[in-house]
Amino acid sequence: MDHLHTDEERKSRWYAVHLRPTYIEVCESDASPTNLAARCVAGIPSSLFSTAADEQATKRGSQLLHGHLEEYGFAVVTNVLSHTECGVAIDLAWDYLEAASVVERHIQTDSSSTVDDVDATTKSASISSESPPVRRDDPSTLSSPYYPVHVEGGILPFYGSGHTKFSWYLRDNQTLQSVFASLHNTTPDELITSLDGLVIWRSGDEHKTDAGWFHLDQNPQTKPGFESVQGLLNLLPVSSSTGGNAVVAKSHKLYPHHYTGSFEDEAGSSSCSSFYRQRLDELKGDDWMEIDPNDSHLLDPNNIVTCLLKEGDLLLWDSRTVHCSFPGNSDSCNGRHIPSQYKGLVRAGGLVSMMPKSRATEEVLKGRVEAVRLSRTLTHWANKCALLGEEHEDEASVESRRSELMKKLGPNEGNNGTLLGWGDLSSSRKNLVR
Secondary structure (H helix, E strand, C coil): CHHHHCCHHHHHHHCCCCCCCEEEEEECCCCCCCECCCCEEECEEHHHHCCCCCHHHHHHHHHHHHHHHHHHCEEEEECCCCHHHHHHHHHHHHHHHHHHHHHHHHHHHCCCCCHHHHHHHHHCHHHHCCCCCCECCEHHHHHCCCCCCCEHHHEECCCCHHHEHHHHHHHCCHHHHHHHHHHCCCCHHHEEECCCCEEEEECCHHHCCCCCCCEECCCCCCCCCCCCEEEEEECCCCCCCCEEEEEECCHHHHCCHHHHCCCCCCCCCCHHHHHHHHHHHHHCCCCCEECCCCCCCCCCHHHEEEECCCCCCEEEEECCCCEEEEECCCCCCCCCCCCHHHCCEEEEEEECCEEEHHHCCHHHHHHHHHHHHHCCCCCCCCCCCCCCCCCCHHHHHHHHHHHHHHHHCCHHHCCCCCECCHHHCCHHHHHCCC
């Protein structure tokens, strides 16, 4: 989780170059092969992974999925969620946003109070004061000073986000589970899920995500081969106005030697090599590493793409693939292009990754159960139990308090039981944890 505490000098260099991605259409047809130059990526129909799919269809889906990931480092599975299911998920995301905003307001306005005081705080008349928390019926509150704390790319990893009804609603999807089972050549009942959070973007230039923060989520030294596939289940249409995930196609083929070798850029400089050597030393075994923005060999503009995902599409990428989120065009997020039914949201999606439980040790599996009990969000690594914020004791303490306050809120406070504890999980959900 090094990116939560990035040194300002290094961050300045990191954001030094903004390479705008090319937007490419997603075409759900075997007759439309992926062609980056023609701005087209072949979407893989989710019907090939549905429980109703026959053996031949499932085999075809698996071949397409593995082929796309091996060739490009990313793939798109279309229509994993229906329009109605996306609507349900967005409502659950609003439940989380509203509850987390109430918690943030409580922390900011009465930091000296205890967890037991939250009921009185949320029920008091002051909740409707000059600066209200986020409310879905009032898009202007998305600019509230109590909007939940987030990190790069509009990722919301705090307030127990990995344990919300929203996250579990997505993880329950049978097609989603079948996709990951196909990826790992196993069955859905042998999978464990990541316990990470969600992505929400708000309209308005003042809320735009940073641009250019290309990174890897896998350590080139400690994990030199294939390890995992990450996923984003998209809930709102992606356009050049909204922006979205940017991936560097085929960058996984430069892994790990590009970062661990004596790479020199086209100008003959060894600055990129020095940059990566320094970062690998700083990582100390962690998996999150930013890319040198001056790395012209890796960051080929022809390979930097953003897929025009539709609602319900699933974007998958190899953890060795360089990626980031990228904001929309400069005049795009001022509200004029955002349909009213989105209530001020530009982008919404759930982060989810699954892998065979055989990849995790017993110690990790027990730690994951404890993470559920504590409502602590983890990373995309289902086989690595790293509690968010554990590298900084003060952050861990704050997140613990946020989660406790989230659990304290009841249905009368607008929470509707947003966080689910171990005792709230069905047997099938518990099976995805341990």
